Amino acid sequence: xxxxxxxxxxxxxxxxxxxxxxxxxxxxxxxxxxxxxxxxxxxxxxxxxxxxxxxxxxxxxxxxxxxxxxxxxxxxxxxxxxxxxxxxxxxxxxxxxxxxxxxxxxxxxxxxxxxxxxxxxxxxxxxxxxxxxxxxxxxxxxxxxxxxxxxxxxxxxxxxxxxxxxxxxxxxxxxxxxxxxxxxxxxxxxxxxxxxxxxx
Numbered sequence: 001x002x003x004x005x006x007x008x009x010x011x012x013x014x015x016x017x018x019x020x021x022x023x024x025x026x027x028x029x030x031x032x033x034x035x036x037x038x039x040x041x042x043x044x045x046x047x048x049x050x051x052x053x054x055x056x057x058x059x060x061x062x063x064x065x066x067x068x069x070x071x072x073x074x075x076x077x078x079x080x081x082x083x084x085x086x087x088x089x090x091x092x093x094x095x096x097x098x099x100x101x102x103x104x105x106x107x108x109x110x111x112x113x114x115x116x117x118x119x120x121x122x123x124x125x126x127x128x129x130x131x132x133x134x135x136x137x138x139x140x141x142x143x144x145x146x147x148x149x150x151x152x153x154x155x156x157x158x159x160x161x162x163x164x165x166x167x168x169x170x171x172x173x174x175x176x177x178x179x180x181x182x183x184x185x186x187x188x189x190x191x192x193x194x195x196x197x198x199x200x
Contacts, residue, residue: 001029003024003025003026003027003030004024004025004026004088005022005023005024005025006022006023006025006084006087006088007020007021007022007023007042007044008020008021008023008080008083008084010076010079010080010083011076011079013116013117018076019045019076019080020044020045021044021046021047021048021076021077021080021081021084022038022039022042022044022046022047022048023047023048023049023050023080023081023084023085024038024047024048024049024050025050025084025085025088026050027049027050027051027063028051028052030049032070035047035049035063035065035070036065036069036070038065039065039066039067040067042067043067044067045066046064046065046066046071046074046076046077047064047065047066048062048063048064048065048077048080048081048084049062049063049064049065050062050081050084050085051063053101054101055101055106057099057106058099058100058101058106059085059090059092059093059098059099059100060085060090060098060100060101061100061101061102062077062078062081062100062101062102063102063103064077064081064102064103070103071103071160071161072102072103072104072160072161073102073103073104073107073124073125073159073160073161074160074161075124078100078102078107078109078122079109079120079121079122081100082098082100082109082111082120083118083120085098086098086111086118086120092111096110096111096112097109097110097111098111098120102160103160104125104159104160105125107122107125108122108123109121109122110122124159124160125159125160126159127157127158127159128156128157128158128159129155129156129157129158130155130156130158131155131156132154132155132156132164136164136187136188137151137154137164139183139187140164140166140184140187140188140190142183143179143180143183143184143187144166144177144179144180144184144190144192145177145178145179145180146166146168146173146177150168150169150173151166151167151168151169152167152168152169153165153166153167154166154167157191161189162189163188163189163190163191164188164189164190164191165190165191165192165193166190166191166192166193167193167194168192168193168194169194170194170195170196170197171194171195171196171197172194173194174192174193174194177192
């Protein structure tokens with residue numbers, strides 16, 4: 001069966017300067033393995049698959065895949081999927097708002113007509129934070145080759161994708177990191193930040 005897909009350029013008004021996204025318009029009947037294989041084939045950071053909603057409040061349902069797995073939510077696939085759905089003739093139930101169903105639930109996307117085209121905007125799901133297990137933190141720090149004393153804060157951060165966020169003592173510590181990527185990949189997705197000195 002042939003299925004329509006489009007590639008959209010998100011976060012830009014200038015072609016080829018945004019975040020690319022592949023959108024498969026009629027994904028009904030595709031298995032998880034087929035979606036994953038197609039996402040690997042596109043080799044983009046994300047590929048989205050549009051489906052009929054299972055929640056009566058939603059206009060459509062989207063599943064988002066990276067080349068390595070499925071995400072419950074992501075920003076540019078939310079906007080790009082909405083744009084592609086509208087461009088393909090999708091009509092929202094309420095004027096000016098599209099309700100997208102995804103892994104984190106319902107996401108409301110405001111749609112505004114502007115002289116330069118349609119603009120889609122949304123509020124991200126609420127950030128959820130959680131404590132990091134000390135054993136995992138020690139293993140991650142070992143993979144980063146960062147002493148425990150350099151960590152100011154560590155938390156799980158989740159607004160769709162789940163990351164272990166580390167706040168280190170300063171930017172120099174962050175810039176000096178040479179991670180053991182195979183080990184780190186087996187532990188968690190990690191984001192690391194550190195402040196620069198005042199005025200830097």
